[in-house]
Structure formats: structure tokens, C-alpha cells
Amino acid sequence: MEVAKRSKKRRYLTKGQLVLLGMTLPSILLITVFCYLPMSGWIYSFFDYRIGYKLSNSEFVGLANFRYAFGDTYVLKVIGNTLIISFLGMLNLPIACAIAILLSEVRFSKFRRAVQTVITLPNFISWVIVYSIAFALFSTDGLITSLIASITGQAPTATLLSNPATAKLFMVGLNIWKSAGYSSIIFFASITGIDPELYDAAKVDGAGRWHQIKFITVPSLLPTLMVLAIIQVGFILNNGFEQFYCFVNPVIRDQIEVLDYYVYRLGMLQNDVPLSTAVSMCKTFVSVVLVFSVNKLAKKINGQSVI
Amino acid sequence: MTKKKISGREMLFQICMIILFVVLFIICFYPFYYIFIASISNPQSVTSTSIRFLPIQPTLSNFRKVLELNGIWRSFIVSLARTVIGTMVTLLFTSMLAFTLTQKELPCRKFFYRFAVVSMYINAGLIPWYLTMRSLHLKDSFLVYILPTALSAYCLVLVKTYIESIPTALEESARIDGAGYFSIYWKIILPVCMPILAAVIVFTAVGQWNSWTDNLLLVDDNNLRTLQLTLLEYLNRANNIASQARTGGAVVDGSNITPFTLRMTITMVVTLPILIVYPFMQKYFIKGIMIGAVKG
Numbered sequence: 001m002e003v004a005k006r007s008k009k010r011r012y013l014t015k016g017q018l019v020l021l022g023m024t025l026p027s028i029l030l031i032t033v034f035c036y037l038p039m040s041g042w043i044y045s046f047f048d049y050r051i052g053y054k055l056s057n058s059e060f061v062g063l064a065n066f067r068y069a070f071g072d073t074y075v076l077k078v079i080g081n082t083l084i085i086s087f088l089g090m091l092n093l094p095i096a097c098a099i100a101i102l103l104s105e106v107r108f109s110k111f112r113r114a115v116q117t118v119i120t121l122p123n124f125i126s127w128v129i130v131y132s133i134a135f136a137l138f139s140t141d142g143l144i145t146s147l148i149a150s151i152t153g154q155a156p157t158a159t160l161l162s163n164p165a166t167a168k169l170f171m172v173g174l175n176i177w178k179s180a181g182y183s184s185i186i187f188f189a190s191i192t193g194i195d196p197e198l199y200d201a202a203k204v205d206g207a208g209r210w211h212q213i214k215f216i217t218v219p220s221l222l223p224t225l226m227v228l229a230i231i232q233v234g235f236i237l238n239n240g241f242e243q244f245y246c247f248v249n250p251v252i253r254d255q256i257e258v259l260d261y262y263v264y265r266l267g268m269l270q271n272d273v274p275l276s277t278a279v280s281m282c283k284t285f286v287s288v289v290l291v292f293s294v295n296k297l298a299k300k301i302n303g304q305s306v307i
Numbered sequence: 308m309t310k311k312k313i314s315g316r317e318m319l320f321q322i323c324m325i326i327l328f329v330v331l332f333i334i335c336f337y338p339f340y341y342i343f344i345a346s347i348s349n350p351q352s353v354t355s356t357s358i359r360f361l362p363i364q365p366t367l368s369n370f371r372k373v374l375e376l377n378g379i380w381r382s383f384i385v386s387l388a389r390t391v392i393g394t395m396v397t398l399l400f401t402s403m404l405a406f407t408l409t410q411k412e413l414p415c416r417k418f419f420y421r422f423a424v425v426s427m428y429i430n431a432g433l434i435p436w437y438l439t440m441r442s443l444h445l446k447d448s449f450l451v452y453i454l455p456t457a458l459s460a461y462c463l464v465l466v467k468t469y470i471e472s473i474p475t476a477l478e479e480s481a482r483i484d485g486a487g488y489f490s491i492y493w494k495i496i497l498p499v500c501m502p503i504l505a506a507v508i509v510f511t512a513v514g515q516w517n518s519w520t521d522n523l524l525l526v527d528d529n530n531l532r533t534l535q536l537t538l539l540e541y542l543n544r545a546n547n548i549a550s551q552a553r554t555g556g557a558v559v560d561g562s563n564i565t566p567f568t569l570r571m572t573i574t575m576v577v578t579l580p581i582l583i584v585y586p587f588m589q590k591y592f593i594k595g596i597m598i599g600a601v602k603g
Contacts, residue, residue: 013414019488020413027404027458028419033443034455035426041435099331106324115328117589119335124581126517128539132574133338135542136345136567143341143359181335185596209320241433241520246539260433267434268524280432291428 045278051271065278074254075262075279081168082258086236088172093228096180100187101217105209116188119181130174131246134161158251167252171243186228187221194220223301230298234291237283259283339578346370346575350568369572372564378529378537379576386534389452390515396457397511402504404458405466406492420467427460437524447528451521456514462507465598469503470496506595509588516580538577542570 013021045065047058069075099119106112122130137144138160145159160170198216207215237259244261257265259279267276345353349364357363373379407413408420431439445451477499481491497504519535526532564572 014412016412016488017414020407020410023403023489023492024407024413024419027400028422030400030454030458031423031426031460034458035429035431038431038436038439039429041431041438044435044438102324103328105320106328107321108325111325111328115332117586118332120589121339121582121585122335124513124517124585125578126519126535128519128535128542129574129578132538132542132570133342136341136571137338177334182596185593189593189597238430245520245523263433267437273434273438276434277432280430280434284430284432287430288428 042277042281045274045281047274049273051273061274065274066282069275069278069282077254078257078259078262081256082237082239082260085168085171085239085256085258086232088168089175089239090229090232091172092176092180092183093225093232095176096183097187097221097225099180099184100191101213101221103184104188104191105213116181116185120185121181122178123182125178127240127242127246130178130243134174134247161247162249162251164252164255167255171247171256174247175243183228186224190221190224191217226301227298230294230301234294235287236290237287339582342571342574342578345568345571348568350565353565353568369564369568370576373569373572373576378532379534379573381530382532382534382537383576385449385531386516389449389518389533390512393453393456393515394508394511396453397459397462398504398507400458401462401507402466402497402500403492405463405470406496407488408463408467409470410488423458423460423463433524440525446525447531448526449531451525452515452518452533455521456511456518459507459511462510465595466500466503466507468598469500473499502591502594503598505591506598509592510595513581513588534577538573541573 044055046060046062047055048061049055049058103112103115136142139145140159142159158165160166163170194216199212202212202216239258239260241260241264244256244258245264248256248261263276263280263283266272266279341358344360344362345358346369347365347367348358348362348369349366350369353363404419404423408416408423410416413419440446440451440455445454473496477495478491481495486494517535519533519539522531522533522536
């Protein structure tokens with residue numbers, strides 16, 4: 001056994017191994033170039049770099065950009081916006097869960113399927129289209145704005161698109177509209193997976209619908225809910241860029257500016273490459289730590305690793 | 308559920324649920340219906356508030372005018388090309404890597420797998436990414452739509468999980484017959500994996516069609532503009548375009564197109580491909596989510 005192992009080690013790669021490597025390495029190269037290579041750009045965060053100049057001519061400033069990022073009150077506000085919007089966005093999960101539980105109690109299977117089809121649809125359109133629709137419905141002369149005005153009998157002072165007081169909630173609401181139906185599919189699957197004998201036994205014992213939901217369905221869905229919630233915590237700093245790029249305007253910017261949009265504005269519009277890079281770096285670092293610790297937690301709860 | 312007789316309380320519950328879900332249905336469906344009826348209404352007799360349930364003087368001329376607008380067709384072709392080519396490239400690389408990662412003979416198998424999966428969580432940040440793409444000469448290149456997404460770690464996990472669930476006897480008998488790894492992948496694994504590959508196709512194609520950040524950041528060339536970004540630009544300056552269409556040669560029959568109708572019609576043009584293929588793709592992405600939900 002030992003001899004065989006040693007002689008195998010000494011031998012060159014077999015033909016099979018070569019073929020496998022030949023099939024593997026192009027993909028690995030792609031990952032290296034498009035995912036890991038950009039990390040080399042992190043070096044800019046330590047220099048006073050301007051676009052168009054050479055890095056070698058830029059002054060090394062150490063951690064000055066990081067210190068600035070953490071001391072700046074506006075950055076703190078952006079982090080606050082990010083966290084608030086992300087946490088409110090987690091309402092997505094209980095809503096999706098409730099949709100799945102209640103819809104699976106409806107008796108008409110065609111109706112069930114139609115509802116399921118339609119509530120999943122918004123997930124598949126881009127934020128540009130959501131923006132276009134929202135613009136048509138919620139702007140000053142939009143359908144819903146005028147509907148609300150005719151119900152309340154007074155012209156609204158600000159539309160939802162440019163009302164700083166409700167801007168965060170509006171963003172969260174749109175996000176839930178877009179994704180809750182899609183998230184509910186996972187819960188539907190879990191419900192189908194519940195052993196029907198449990199329900200039969202409960203019925204024999206005289207449990208009504210409410211008790212069946214409370215003591216069978218909800219406990220069966222809890223692990224799934226926990227794992228999904230944990231995953232969302234891992235991605236708490238990522239709100240996405242596209243939604244905020246579309247909906248941002250000067251009136252509500254300081255209410256809905258999140259990290260993903262902020263690094264864009266800093267880097268691409270204000271050309272402050274070092275500061276933008278420094279903020280991205282911190283964001284990635286925190287995200288990775290969160291994802292891996294959250295993965296440990298999920299393992300404990302579910303006995304299964306998320307990653 | 309098997310009970311034939313419905314009690315009064317049950318009836319009440321069912322009615323409440325149906326009302327609830329009809330409301331939900333409307334919330335999710337009406338916006339699409341609204342852009343549809345707005346896009347086929349006569350622009351002269353419609354405003355954003357006058358139209359609610361039915362189109363007003365239905366006409367297809369809005370679509371004709373929008374398609375005559377400068378750049379719409381070209382953008383449509385670009386978006387279609389990136390969707391088709393990008394999806395095929397992603398499918399090839401992702402499934403091939405998923406296959407080799409299940410082969411015990413592959414050296415450093417564990418390392419390659421970790422290397423790929425960790426990439427899901429690593430994000431260098433927008434600016435470092437932008438600068439890297441620029442230094443790779445991908446700025447203003449069609450390849451920037453294809454290569455960065457050519458390997459999807461999420462889909463990799465989906466396909467690998469699926470391949471692991473296939474009985475190994477299939478591969479072993481092929482190997483006894485003298486088949487090499489590539490022909491096993493090409494002739495056995497790919498056909499068997501069709502259900503999960505269909506899910507990968509759905510996820511990737513929708514992602515490609517809806518993608519525009521890469522266009523915004525890295526492609527200034529008008530010939531390579533995607534439909535999504537074109538829509539966004541038209542949305543932000545619809546008033547100017549409508550006046551151009553009124554005074555320019557685009558208007559043939561004398562009926563003008565308003566900014567509102569213009570916005571709605573372009574939105575419909577961008578949404579329509581998704582709406583058309585959506586019913587067919589539904590069962591595939593559900594399968595993908597199921598496998599994804601189990602394995603993360």
C-alpha cells in the first residue's frame with residue numbers, strides 16, 4: 001500500500017489527469033481573472049491616486065483614507081441607511097412564509113397555480129423596468145398618486161418618488177414586491193415535503209386548521225426560515241446598486257444612499273478612487289467575516305452548512 | 308382536504324383567502340397590465356391617469372414609432388446577442404467545471420472547489436473591478452458582457468450537486484468501454500443533466516437580459532448599448548425624444564407620440580421577451596431553486 005502510494009507520487013500526471021486539468025483550468029483562470037485579480041486594485045486605497053496618473057507617481061498615504069472613511073459623518077449615515085434598508089428588507093421572509101402557508105390552504109389548485117405564477121413574475125424584470133412602472137404610477141401625475149389625492153381630497157405635498165420621509169420604506173416596499181413571491185417558492189417546497197401523516201394524526205386528535213398550522217406547518221418551516229434569515233444577515237451590507245441608481249434623486253439621496261451606490265458615486269462621479277476603494281474593502285471584509293460566522297451558526301441550527 | 312362537505316366556517320375562510328390572494332394577484336399583475344394597455348392606446352387621447360382598465364383606441368402604431376427610433380433595434384440585437392452567447396458560454400464553462408470537480412482523479416480537487424465557491428463571497432468592489440477590466444482592455448468591448456459572468460459559482464454548485472446524485476454506474480460503464488473524460492462529459496453527463504442545465508439557462512439568460520451595470524460602467528460605444536440602458540436613458544429624457552419624434556421624420560401619419568406613451572411603449576418592448584418566455588421557464592427555475600435551497 002505504502003509502496004504503491006509512493007510510486008504514484010513519483011509518476012508524472014496520467015493522461016486522464018491531464019484531460020481533467022485541461023477541462024478545469026480555463027474555468028479556474030476565469031475565476032482568477034474576474035474575481036480575484038480585481039483585488040489587486042485594493043492597493044489604490046493606500047495611495048493618493050488620481051485617475052490618469054501613474055500609481056508610482058502617487059503619494060503613499062497609509063491608512064489615511066480608511067481613517068477618513070470612518071470619521072466622516074456622511075459615511076456613517078450611508079452605513080446607517082444600508083443597515084436600516086437591509087433589516088427592513090428581511091420582512092421579505094416572514095411575508096413569503098405567510099404567503100406560502102396561506103396559499104397552500106386554498107382548495108382550488110388552478111387558482112393556487114395562477115397566483116403563484118403571477119407573484120413570482122416581478123422577480124424576473126430589471127430595476128429599470130420597475131423604475132419605469134413606479135414612475136408611471138407614483139409620479140406627480142401618476143395613477144396611484146392621483147387616486148390617493150381623490151380619496152383624501154387634497155393634493156399630495158410630495159410623491160413617493162421624492163418624499164424623504166417615506167423614501168426608505170418605499171425602497172423596501174418595492175424590493176419586497178419584487179422578491180417576496182419568488183422567495184415563497186422555497187417555503188412551498190418545504191410545505192409539500194411535510195409528512196401528510198402528521199396532519200392526519202392531528203385531525204384525528206381534533207386539531208383545527210389553526211392548530212395544524214401552529215403546531216405542524218410553522219415548526220416544519222422554521223429551520224428553512226432561520227437558514228434564509230441567516231444568509232440575508234451575511235449579505236446585510238449588499239443592497240445592490242441597480243435599484244438605487246435608478247431611484248436616487250437629489251431630494252431623497254441622503255435618505256436612500258447605500259454603500260453600493262456610495263462607492264459608485266465616489267469613484268465614478270467624483271473620481272475619488274482611493275476613498276471608494278477603501279470603503280469597498282471594508283465592506284468586503286465585513287461581509288466575508290459575517291458570511292463565514294453566519295455559516296457556522298447555520299450549521300449548528302440545521303446540521304448543514306450553508307456554503 | 309378530502310372532505311366533500313364544506314362547513315360554513317371553512318367556506319368563510321376560503322372566501323377570505325381568495326379575496327386576499329386576488330388582491331395580491333392584482334398588486335403583482337396590474338403594473339404589467341397597465342404598461343401594456345398604455346402602450347397600445349392612442350397617445351393623443353391618453354394620459355397617465357385617464358387609463359385604468361381598458362386601452363383607449365387601441366393601436367400598434369406606438370410600437371412602430373418606437374422601433375423607428377434611433378438605436379432601439381441595434382440595442383435589441385446587442386441584448387439578444389449577449390443573452391444567447393453569454394448563456395451558452397456560461398453553460399459550457401460552468402457545467403464542465405462542475406463535472407471535473409466530481410471526478411476523483413482530478414488533482415487538487417478540494418482546492419479548486421473552495422477556490423470557486425469562495426469567489427461567490429469575495430467582491431473586490433466596484434472601482435477596483437472597473438480599473439481591472441479597463442487594464443484588461445475590456446472597455447468598450449462586447450466581451451465585457453460575456454467573460455466576467457462566464458463562470459457562475461452559484462450555478463456551479465447547482466450542477467455539481469446534480470451530477471453527484473447521478474448513479475456512478477453510468478460513468479463507469481462508459482469508462483470500461485474506453486471513453487475518455489471529455490466524451491463522458493459531452494455524451495453522458497450533459498444529456499443526463501438537462502433538467503438542471505435548463506434551470507441554469509433560465510437564471511443566466513434572465514440575468515443577461517436584465518443586466519446593464521457593465522454597460523453603464525464600461526461601454527460608452529453606442530453600437531454596443533444594451534436595451535436596458537437605452538430604456539433608462541429614454542426614461543430620463545423622454546420629453547426631449549417625444550418632441551424630436553414630433554418634429555423629425557419619424558412621424559409619418561401625423562399623430563404624435565407623447566412622453567408618457569413613449570416611456571410605456573419602450574418599457575413594454577423591454578419587458579415583452581421576459582413575459583413571452585416566462586410561462587415556459589417557470590418549471591425549470593422552480594427546480595433550480597429546490598436544489599439550491601437544499602445545498603445553498
